[in-house]
Amino acid sequence: MLLEVRDLHVEFRTRDGVAKAVNGVSYGVDAGETLAVLGESGSGKSVTAQAVMGILDVPPGRITHGEILFQGRDLLPLKEEERRRIRGAGMAMIFQDALSALNPVLCVGDQLGEMFVVHRGMSRKDARAKAVELMDRVRIPAAAQRVRDYPHQFSGGMRQRIMIAMALALEPALIIADEPTTALDVTVQAQVMDLLAELQRELGMGLVLITHDLGVVADVADRIAVMYAGRIVESAPVHDLYKAPAHPYTRGLLDSIPRLDHKGRELRAIKGLPPSLMHIPPGCAFHPRCPTAQDVCRTDVPPPYEVDEDRRSACHFWRECLHG
Numbered sequence: 001m002l003l004e005v006r007d008l009h010v011e012f013r014t015r016d017g018v019a020k021a022v023n024g025v026s027y028g029v030d031a032g033e034t035l036a037v038l039g040e041s042g043s044g045k046s047v048t049a050q051a052v053m054g055i056l057d058v059p060p061g062r063i064t065h066g067e068i069l070f071q072g073r074d075l076l077p078l079k080e081e082e083r084r085r086i087r088g089a090g091m092a093m094i095f096q097d098a099l100s101a102l103n104p105v106l107c108v109g110d111q112l113g114e115m116f117v118v119h120r121g122m123s124r125k126d127a128r129a130k131a132v133e134l135m136d137r138v139r140i141p142a143a144a145q146r147v148r149d150y151p152h153q154f155s156g157g158m159r160q161r162i163m164i165a166m167a168l169a170l171e172p173a174l175i176i177a178d179e180p181t182t183a184l185d186v187t188v189q190a191q192v193m194d195l196l197a198e199l200q201r202e203l204g205m206g207l208v209l210i211t212h213d214l215g216v217v218a219d220v221a222d223r224i225a226v227m228y229a230g231r232i233v234e235s236a237p238v239h240d241l242y243k244a245p246a247h248p249y250t251r252g253l254l255d256s257i258p259r260l261d262h263k264g265r266e267l268r269a270i271k272g273l274p275p276s277l278m279h280i281p282p283g284c285a286f287h288p289r290c291p292t293a294q295d296v297c298r299t300d301v302p303p304p305y306e307v308d309e310d311r312r313s314a315c316h317f318w319r320e321c322l323h324g
């Protein structure tokens with residue numbers, strides 16, 4: 001396995017109390033595989049990714065338990081210098097907001113080239129040529145001319161392509177894309193997503209794709225992990241999950257995507273709000289919103305039940321959900 005997160009716990013100590021943002025997350029990604037991580041805002045998707053990348057805000061954040069294995073190596077005991085080396089060359093992250101992730105006062109060619117100068121010891125001239133090559137690769141028109149332009153001179157979609165180019169520069173084995181298209185127009189979203197999926201296949205990278213849009217993952221992901229209140233409530237191959245969810249929360253998410261064949265029908269969003277991470281409900285954290293909750297759900301935390309070999313559900317009543 002390329003990346004394996006095992007029983008990860010992360011909390012934030014704030015003036016108001018301790019927010020338990022990640023509460024026992026385990027997931028894995030193989031080379032060439034795309035794992036979509038899905039869940040409402042605040043479910044711990046980004047914090048988990050930051051822990052993997054080694055860019056968690058510490059303090060207030062703290063990893064209290066767990067392991068992160070990358071290419072078989074446990075990352076958590078490593079020194080910052082070693083983590084930095086792995087970042088970029090081993091794994092890279094694509095953020096939602098390219099404009100704030102890119103340096104506004106450096107032309108994109110210098111920013112892309114910097115990767116090769118710092119990590120590969122290339123000359124400025126060779127690095128510039130590499131930058132143009134990368135811009136071509138992410139299909140930025142007239143790359144050789146545009147390499148001298150600054151981030152603000154590009155459209156949102158083009159800037160996101162530059163972010164992708166930056167992440168790909170050192171051909172990392174793993175990419176984590178955190179809502180890479182959320183800030184873009186719908187049509188541009190699809191183009192950027194397609195590009196990312198294509199490059200991932202071509203380079204055989206592992207991809208962790210964080211999103212709260214179930215609509216975009218069907219075409220690109222192999223597996224899905226659905227998060228709720230810092231836990232994975234269901235993980236499954238995409239097609240199995242779409243065919244029949246094994247968790248009421250997943251069912252709620254699926255029911256809330258607009259479908260062409262359901263035109264005119266009312267959308268059924270999940271009622272209520274996610275819990276405060278300072279006061280996660282006992283038992284199953286989803287029980288206050290669950291239409292099928294029973295007494296046991298209010299008291300007993302559901303373990304990840306094995307639905308089948310490569311599928312887990314943290315619902316005491318996953319059987320009923322699956323067949324309901």
Ligand SMILES: Nc1ncnc2c1ncn2[C@@H]1O[C@H](COP(=O)(O)OP(=O)(O)OP(=O)(O)O)[C@@H](O)[C@H]1O
Pocket residue numbers: 012014019021039040041042043044045046047048057060061212277
């Ligand atoms: N720097 C921080 N300081 C304090 N608490 C934080 C910090 N970063 C995250 N948290 C806590 O962790 C929770 C989970 O955050 P996270 O960013 O992982 O959510 P998410 O699932 O990525 O949501 P979104 O879809 O909105 O990006 C937040 O609701 C917040 O309580």
Ligand SMILES: [Mg+2]
Pocket residue numbers: 045046047178
């Ligand atoms: Mg996030």
